Amino acid sequence: GDSYKNFPVAIVVLNDDFIKRWITKDEKNAQFNTEAKLKAHVLNDMLREGKKRGLMSFEQVKAIELIKEPFTIENGLLTP
Template sequence: MSSELNAKLKQTVLDDMIREGKRRGLMSYEQVKAIDFIKEPFTIENGLLTPTLKARRYA
């Protein structure tokens, strides 16, 4: 997927999420600010899961 298409898709999904959040009455600090699409599966070995199988969150 080209980086331009990827950026457009990310913005489209993010816009939809923000629109839905506003429709449901979420405050701005409750809204999603950024998203990323990851092609590889979530595993402990690649650092995307914690040892307790929770998604790793990067601040």
């Protein structure tokens, strides 16, 4: 995140196998073949789900970062 921003951000861990199957499963999903398009789609999905569950606009994630490496203790991304 950026400590100079006044909104929530999220780190989203992607599952490569799922993304590949999802893109090839339906022709309309092929439009998300670039990271920027996929990032926008995931963020829109999160915003739609947050709204559906009653989150206020200031509670909604406004920016995301997509990563492929899961959080583990071994790689230092997760604390024990």
